[in-house]
Amino acid sequence: MKNTIAERILDFLKDYPPFNLIQKDTLLEIAKKVEIHYFEKDQIIFSQNDTPHEHFYIVNEGVIRLYRFAEGKKHIVDICDEGDLFGLRPLIMKENYLMGAAANEESIIYAIPIHLFNDIILNFPKVSQFLIASFATNTRDPFSEKHKGKLFANIKAIKKVENSFIETQSAKYTKNPITCSANITIQEAAIIMTKNVINSIVIANNNIPIGIITDKDIRTKIGTGLFKITDTVETIMASPVVTFPENITVAEAQIARLKHKVSHLCITKDGTNTSELVGILSEHDLNLIQGNNPLLLIKEIKQAKDAETLKYIRSKAAELTKGYIEQEIPIYFVTKVISEINTAITKSAIELSIQEIGTKPPVNYSWFAVGSQGRKEQLLMTDQDNALVFENVTESEYENVKAYFLKLATKVTEKLNIVGFDYCPANIMASNPKWCLSIDEWKQQFKEWIKDPIPEKILLSIIFYDFELIYGNKELYNKMATSVLKYIKKNQIFLSFLGKVTLDNPPPLGFFKQFLVEQDGENKDNFDIKSRAIRPLVDAARIFSLYHGLQINNTIARYKKLMEVEPQNKDLFESCSNAFKILLTFRTSQGLANNDSGKFVDINSLSKADRLKLKSCFNPIKNVQEALKIRFKTTQIG
Amino acid sequence: MWNWFKHKNYPDFWKEYLKTFKIKQPKSIEKTRFIVFDTETTGLDTVKDRILSIGAIAITNGIIDVADNFEIYLKQDEFNTDTVEIHGILKEGNIEKFSEEKAIEYFINYLQNAVLIAHHAAFDVKMINAALTRMNLPKLKNKSIDTGILYKKLDGKTGNHFNLDALCKEFNIPKHDRHTASGDAFITALLFLKIISKLKKERTVYYSDLFRTTNNKGLI
Numbered sequence: 001m002k003n004t005i006a007e008r009i010l011d012f013l014k015d016y017p018p019f020n021l022i023q024k025d026t027l028l029e030i031a032k033k034v035e036i037h038y039f040e041k042d043q044i045i046f047s048q049n050d051t052p053h054e055h056f057y058i059v060n061e062g063v064i065r066l067y068r069f070a071e072g073k074k075h076i077v078d079i080c081d082e083g084d085l086f087g088l089r090p091l092i093m094k095e096n097y098l099m100g101a102a103a104n105e106e107s108i109i110y111a112i113p114i115h116l117f118n119d120i121i122l123n124f125p126k127v128s129q130f131l132i133a134s135f136a137t138n139t140r141d142p143f144s145e146k147h148k149g150k151l152f153a154n155i156k157a158i159k160k161v162e163n164s165f166i167e168t169q170s171a172k173y174t175k176n177p178i179t180c181s182a183n184i185t186i187q188e189a190a191i192i193m194t195k196n197v198i199n200s201i202v203i204a205n206n207n208i209p210i211g212i213i214t215d216k217d218i219r220t221k222i223g224t225g226l227f228k229i230t231d232t233v234e235t236i237m238a239s240p241v242v243t244f245p246e247n248i249t250v251a252e253a254q255i256a257r258l259k260h261k262v263s264h265l266c267i268t269k270d271g272t273n274t275s276e277l278v279g280i281l282s283e284h285d286l287n288l289i290q291g292n293n294p295l296l297l298i299k300e301i302k303q304a305k306d307a308e309t310l311k312y313i314r315s316k317a318a319e320l321t322k323g324y325i326e327q328e329i330p331i332y333f334v335t336k337v338i339s340e341i342n343t344a345i346t347k348s349a350i351e352l353s354i355q356e357i358g359t360k361p362p363v364n365y366s367w368f369a370v371g372s373q374g375r376k377e378q379l380l381m382t383d384q385d386n387a388l389v390f391e392n393v394t395e396s397e398y399e400n401v402k403a404y405f406l407k408l409a410t411k412v413t414e415k416l417n418i419v420g421f422d423y424c425p426a427n428i429m430a431s432n433p434k435w436c437l438s439i440d441e442w443k444q445q446f447k448e449w450i451k452d453p454i455p456e457k458i459l460l461s462i463i464f465y466d467f468e469l470i471y472g473n474k475e476l477y478n479k480m481a482t483s484v485l486k487y488i489k490k491n492q493i494f495l496s497f498l499g500k501v502t503l504d505n506p507p508p509l510g511f512f513k514q515f516l517v518e519q520d521g522e523n524k525d526n527f528d529i530k531s532r533a534i535r536p537l538v539d540a541a542r543i544f545s546l547y548h549g550l551q552i553n554n555t556i557a558r559y560k561k562l563m564e565v566e567p568q569n570k571d572l573f574e575s576c577s578n579a580f581k582i583l584l585t586f587r588t589s590q591g592l593a594n595n596d597s598g599k600f601v602d603i604n605s606l607s608k609a610d611r612l613k614l615k616s617c618f619n620p621i622k623n624v625q626e627a628l629k630i631r632f633k634t635t636q637i638g
Numbered sequence: 639m640w641n642w643f644k645h646k647n648y649p650d651f652w653k654e655y656l657k658t659f660k661i662k663q664p665k666s667i668e669k670t671r672f673i674v675f676d677t678e679t680t681g682l683d684t685v686k687d688r689i690l691s692i693g694a695i696a697i698t699n700g701i702i703d704v705a706d707n708f709e710i711y712l713k714q715d716e717f718n719t720d721t722v723e724i725h726g727i728l729k730e731g732n733i734e735k736f737s738e739e740k741a742i743e744y745f746i747n748y749l750q751n752a753v754l755i756a757h758h759a760a761f762d763v764k765m766i767n768a769a770l771t772r773m774n775l776p777k778l779k780n781k782s783i784d785t786g787i788l789y790k791k792l793d794g795k796t797g798n799h800f801n802l803d804a805l806c807k808e809f810n811i812p813k814h815d816r817h818t819a820s821g822d823a824f825i826t827a828l829l830f831l832k833i834i835s836k837l838k839k840e841r842t843v844y845y846s847d848l849f850r851t852t853n854n855k856g857l858i
Contacts (some may be wrong), residue, residue: 004820036702
């Protein structure tokens with residue numbers, strides 16, 4: 001029978017996450033069971049510590065404020081406007097309301113029965129993913145010691161769904177691969193491979209895989225005369241094989257192949273190399289799925305003869321990034337792959353430049369990336385930030401040595417510029433005599449920065465605390481890193497100054513109707529996601545890492561380590577890490593969509609889902625900045 | 639004797655309906671089941687014109703319960719092409735339609751002893767009663783509230799006629815599905831909640847105040 005009112009409610013819900021992820025007929029069933037509540041200004045919907053209702057809420061009209069009483073004071077935790085969900089987490093967690101909700105103005109809210117929604121969470125993985133994303137960034141509750149650490153305890157049910165979602169993207173492998181026994185000759189194996197038109201054959205004993213030979217083995221081991229075609233396959237096979245269970249995902253397969261540097265993965269019943277072989281996953285299989293393949297790209301980079309070729313490969317890497325983001329491949333994996341590609345490009349640019357100069361570098365050196373490339377967080381084309389360190393040389397040699405490296409660096413930066421990495425506007429590049437220094441000069445430079453931390457110098461030097469070896473002598477790089485951490489340890493006050501500078505980026509408040517994001521009014525319609533949201537998280541991770549003397553550059557890796565080092569702040573660091581992942585994904589997809597660096601986001605163009613996503617990241621920013629303030633006593637200095 | 643005899647011959651659904659009035663009513667705004675309803679008709683003449691559709695939704699304890707709603711379309715021989723453009727119901731539309739008798743029976747089953755709310759309630763109640771008369775049944779026994787009259791109880795409201803469109807504007811209610819029975823019932827439900835809330839801010843509102851037709855402020 002026609003139900004005009006339910007249809008009207010459906011019409012509202014369908015525009016807002018997570019309801020926009022639910023198919024229409026299912027959503028209509030929910031709409032038919034909605035309760036509509038009207039609240040006048042300041043009327044309470046639920047109070048802190050109340051037992052959970054049977055419904056959760058979505059604001060249809062008006063504004064709802066969420067608040068907490070702590071230490072005798074009332075704190076506004078969040079403001080919800082049209083389309084915002086609230087009061088859901090306690091229902092899923094089966095715990096009392098952590099905060100109260102009241103109408104900030106006259107409001108109409110829709111109450112949705114949780115019992116209907118439980119099925120939805122199970123049946124619509126995207127819904128649970130959305131909920132995880134919005135819960136994950138809110139795990140920390142700065143006012144409650146009691147709830148610390150247990151907020152994630154009951155979320156397993158949802159997590160399980162998330163996993164099964166990734167499983168739906170499992171890699172397609174070749175089933176029932178052809179095998180042979182270990183004692184047949186290489187010739188016999190080659191005949192089987194030729195007959196079946198396959199480029200690899202698994203050597204198995206009772207269908208338990210023990211080794212593998214590929215076309216490449218025939219070429220490199222037989223063709224070169226190292227082995228005879230009458231030798232047994234056993235003598236040339238790669239063993240043991242890299243094995244995975246049947247539900248291997250595309251992402252896992254990529255990682256495994258990067259890690260083990262193999263072209264084929266064996267799929268076995270239980271995933272170990274002692275169980276039965278059920279399939280084989282080759283580079284080719286993955287290429288079919290992926291279109292582009294990072295390993296392939298890196299291979300091409302190594303073979304590139306000029307900067308133009310590198311540029312072409314880098315553009316393919318951009319497509320790869322886009323594909324990954326669309327497929328919702330975890331961002332840490334995406335950054336890893338893209339960083340590897342960028343590193344390979346830089347390496348190749350250095351090698352090509354050395355060839356052009358025609359003489360080998362006179363002494364040991366290392367090329368390092370600083371800033372976002374140093375942190376391995378560069379997903380889009382951004383500026384190049386790099387530097388170079390060379391071994392200490394005698395005064396008489398110095399001039400020539402430095403001249404060589406400056407020449408090299410100039411050539412490298414030119415090539416990178418052709419590839420698409422713009423010159424650094426602040427000239428933080430190895431081609432700048434200031435950033436092409438001997439190890440002693442670098443140590444002196446860091447000492448100066450750390451001992452005399454005036455704000456202008458800090459702002460300039462901050463980028464150098466994220467430095468990662470790209471090419472060259474590892475020892476030089478390690479020496480430099482160790483001495484920097486040593487200086488900081490001796491001069492802890494430096495961290496206070498570093499903290500103070502980073503706190504000059506206050507967290508955004510949120511986007512709601514009349515509340516404006518940028519308080520300064522400049523760039524009113526544009527949200528500077530890089531400076532306002534990503535940078536504060538990057539900065540905080542850096543300061544805490546330097547404080548603990550961690551030699552890690554990647555922000556996600558830093559937070560992960562910090563969770564171990566400071567278990568009492570695990571929730572805080574976890575929420576920061578989650579927020580960072582969301583923001584980085586967001587920036588990347590925005591950048592790809594608009595073909596720019598993704599630094600600015602036009603708020604008006606955002607969907608409600610994206611606005612919610614962004615908003616959920618603001619709390620961790622605020623919390624970690626508070627923690628910085630307290631830990632490093634930033635208020636006590638200048 | 640005649641009355642008793644007639645009573646005997648009521649159809650079962652009417653007997654069930656009467657039974658619900660034997661239960662003591664709560665006489666509190668919070669506990670009462672209100673049903674906000676609206677009819678779309680072929681015209682404004684309660685004798686000649688016919689009901690084309692009925693839409694209704696329940697309010698209990700200040701909550702509009704979508705699960706407790708009612709929507710039905712009626713087959714009528716009477717048809718007035720002039721009003722089609724208002725309510726959009728065609729004589730031979732593709733919506734499932736019921737005979738007047740069946741539709742009224744379903745509506746009565748749904749109503750039970752609820753307190754009725756409608757904008758210009760007198761008209762809609764009269765339309766239902768006219769249909770009941772055609773079925774040889776007595777009039778509705780439910781109490782009813784007119785949101786138009788309720789509105790006039792607010793401070794500073796004078797004048798006589800307040801149409802739904804004007805009140806939607808004043809109370810900031812989106813006019814979705816206006817001129818469909820369900821759409822108007824829903825709008826009226828929101829209007830009712832908003833008026834009550836405003837009234838409560840001005841003074842204590844008693845259950846009995848809701849039914850006063852004069853602008854009597856009750857026991858202040």
